[in-house]
Amino acid sequence: MHRRSPYALLGAVLLWSCGGKPPPDTDTPPSPVDLTPPAVLLSSPHEARRLGTYQQVRLEGTAGDDTGVARLSWRLNDGESQVLESTEVEGGRAFSLEVMPRPGANTVVVRAEDAVGHVAESSVSFHFGxxxxxxxxxxxxxxxxxxxxxxxxxxxxxxxxxxxxxxxxxxxxxxxxxxxxxxxxxxxxxxxxxxxxxxxxxxxxxxxxxxxxxxxxxxxxxxxxxxxxxxxxxxxxxxxxxxxxxxxxxxxxxxxxxxxxxxxxxxxxxxxxxxxxxxxxxxxxxxxxxxxxxxxxxxxxxxxxxxxxxxxxxxxxxxxxxxxxxxxxxxxxxxxxxxxxxxxxxxxxxxxxxxxxxxxxxxxxxxxxxxxxxxxxxxxxxxxxxxxxxxxxxxxxxxxxxxxxxxxxxxxxxxxxxxxxxxxxxxxxxxxxxxxxxxxxxxxxxxxxxxxxxxxxxxxxxxxxxxxxxxxxxxxxxxxxxxxxxxxxxxxxxxxxx
CATH class of the missing domain: 2.130.10.30 (Regulator of chromosome condensation 1/beta-lactamase-inhibitor protein II)
Known part of the structure; x- marks a missing residue:
């Protein structure tokens, strides 16, 4: 077992008493840095789908992250972002939503964010008409x-x-x-x-x-x-x-x-x-x-x-x-x-x-x-x-x-x-x-x-x-x-x- 020397302990006490910060405990490993962004997968509808009837389009997908997804949002075309409700599933969170298309080209973007601010987006485009x-x-x-x-x-x-x-x-x-x-x-x-x-x-x-x-x-x-x-x-x-x-x-x-x-x-x-x-x-x-x-x-x-x-x-x-x-x-x-x-x-x-x-x-x-x-x-x-x-x-x-x-x-x-x-x-x-x-x-x-x-x-x-x-x-x-x-x-x- 590794032991600190008495001189190291004395130095730490003196530093602390003088208002300084104690040195890190070399027995405790540093916390891992989260470098992995979330992943968003849209399973429906398929890309470039043409819609022949004027009805809501249902989107489904999942989002995952190694430390957990903190926030999910979505937007349609040039509209405002909105909170996307989801449920916990194995490996992440599942979501679904229904949107009403406008005539012509439409794009839905889903955005996921983890606890440290990493962001990922996935989109799907379809055409009504x-x-x-x-x-x-x-x-x-x-x-x-x-x-x-x-x-x-x-x-x-x-x-x-x-x-x-x-x-x-x-x-x-x-x-x-x-x-x-x-x-x-x-x-x-x-x-x-x-x-x-x-x-x-x-x-x-x-x-x-x-x-x-x-x-x-x-x-x-x-x-x-x-x-x-x-x-x-x-x-x-x-x-x-x-x-x-x-x-x-x-x-x-x-x-x-x-x-x-x-x-x-x-x-x-x-x-x-x-x-x-x-x-x-x-x-x-x-x-x-x-x-x-x-x-x-x-x-x-x-x-x-x-x-x-x-x-x-x-x-x-x-x-x-x-x-x-x-x-x-x-x-x-x-x-x-x-x-x-x-x-x-x-x-x-x-x-x-x-x-x-x-x-x-x-x-x-x-x-x-x-x-x-x-x-x-x-x-x-x-x-x-x-x-x-x-x-x-x-x-x-x-x-x-x-x-x-x-x-x-x-x-x-x-x-x-x-x-x-x-x-x-x-x-x-x-x-x-x-x-x-x-x-x-x-x-x-x-x-x-x-x-x-x-x-x-x-x-x-x-x-x-x-x-x-x-x-x-x-x-x-x-x-x-x-x-x-x-x-x-x-x-x-x-x-x-x-």
Whole structure:
């Protein structure tokens, strides 16, 4: 055993008596210095996820430190930091929180601090809104908040300031774009600030640029086409939009819906059949999280997983078990549907994705677009039925007479009309016109982040940012100037994004 000498002890006493500090006890080892910062791990959601519905995003993760985590906080985008509640688990602390996204890009940062002030941060980014869309013969994509368009431009639907077609994508003079919706010959964009911008065809007032009538004053409806994006008056709290063939739907941050445009079948949902060139409220809808538009019908998904429809019902479009030629000018719930998490609408058929990864469909089925294994004249489906052969689906898209289903593995399946190769399965022509059940589509593509269906073509955006198109190429609809015009391309080709 080590012993101090008596001289050392005497020196220590003298030092202490003179007001000095005693020397350290060499028998006690020095305290270890904490040099290790905490570690933060976010387990969900995955990075670069695209959100299709306006709902809270749940984040989960853990934080650990060799001496213990003293404080946890989080912030969304440029918001203030907030305390993050957590629970003790083996190896650290577990946390979860729910955040409401804004339109466009979102980032959540989680910060951990230990007792001595070491700090670590981890973040995850995701996007709310459609990054790619397709209309009659035009397409668009959002990249870094900028919008690029290409294709047919007879009504100024490209937003380029003229009516000249573009065979390769060109940027539109509209910044901070969060989400887009194209259909027929019209286009709509929602910016990050919640404003709505429209351009293209406007014969029925579907751009929403008119002013509401004033009692006692005459007015002329605004039905003039626009070749540049123009802001829709009065809308500053939008989160997403959808287009029918000649009408528009806008979802507001409070979960209500406004509509404008053609209304001959009550597709605006305002209780009338009068066309509106300005936004009017859709009656009775609250807690809406997504919208879809068809030829003359409208569809809404609410937070509780139910689906509401209004407008045309000539082919059982409304899923009520009947068909008729009456106008249905107010939303009605589709019976028998529950746990729906995504919706899409073609010309006269509707798709509904369930939380278990299966898909229901109803409406016109002449080309097998309902996916129930049948097709042909008189095969309309008036109430929801399951699409044959589909499981593990995470998103759906539709237009005209076909549908697309994105699976969890990032691959795409399709069903319905394929005369122009719009299913992307390598087949086209009269012998492949109808695919009445789901099968693998878009050969050779995987890791898809977002998809869109046009009238006779489709787009798939990969997670690495590359965009591909397939189907009918006319006036540059596939965004690649090396392709033959007015020709079918039943396998994916690269869209030439800058």
């Amino acid at each position: 459609s990054l790619v869309s397709a209309g009659g013969l035009h397409g668009g994509a959002v990249h870094g908040g900028r919008l690029y368009t290409w294709g047919q431009n007879t009504q100024g639907q490209l937003g380029q300031g003229d009516t000249t077609a573009r065979t390769t994508p060109m940027v539109v003079d509209l910044s901070r774009v969060a989400s887009i919706a194209f259909n027929s010959n019209s286009s709509l964009a929602v910016r990050e600030d919640g404003t709505v911008w429209t351009w293209g065809a406007n014969a029925s007032g579907q751009l929403g640029l008119g002013t509401p009538p004033v009692e006692g004053q005459t007015r002329t409806p605004d039905t003039v086409a626009r070749n540049r994006p123009t802001q829709v008056p009065g809308l500053t709290d939008a989160v997403s939009g959808a287009l029918g063939f000649s009408h528009s739907l806008v979802l507001k941050a409070d979960g209500t819906v406004v509509a404008f445009g053609k209304n001959n079948n009550g597709q605006l949902g305002d209780g009338t059949t009068t066309d509106r060139d300005y936004p009017v409220p859709v009656r009775g809808l609250t807690d809406v999280v997504k919208l879809a538009g068809g030829s003359q019908q409208s569809v809404a998904l609410t937070r509780d997983g139910s689906v509401w429809v209004w407008g045309n019902n000539n082919f059982g479009n409304l899923g009520q078990g009947t068909e008729d030629s009456e106008a249905h000018a107010e939303p009605a719930r589709v019976p028998g549907l529950s746990s729906v998490v995504d919706i899409a609408s073609g010309r006269d058929h509707v798709l509904a994705l369930h939380a278990d990864g299966t898909v229901s469909a109803w409406g016109l089925n002449a080309s097998g677009q309902v996916g129930n294994g049948e097709s042909g004249s008189g095969s309309e489906v008036r109430a929801p039925v399951k699409v044959v052969g589909l499981s593990d689906v995470v998103a759906v898209a539709a237009n005209s007479n076909f549908g697309l289903a994105l699976k969890a593995d990032g691959k795409l399946w399709g069903f319905g009309q394929n005369f122009n190769g719009q299913l992307g399965n390598g087949l086209s022509g009269s012998e492949n016109q109808a695919h009445p059940r789901a099968d693998t589509a878009v050969v050779g593509l995987s890791e898809l982040r977002d998809v869109a269906a046009g009238s006779t073509f489709g787009f798939g955006l990969r997670r690495d940012g590359q965009l591909f198109g397939w189907g009918w190429n006319s006036n540059g609809s596939l965004g690649n100037n090396e392709l033959q015009n007015n020709w079918s391309f039943p396998e994916p080709v690269k869209v030439k994004l800058p």
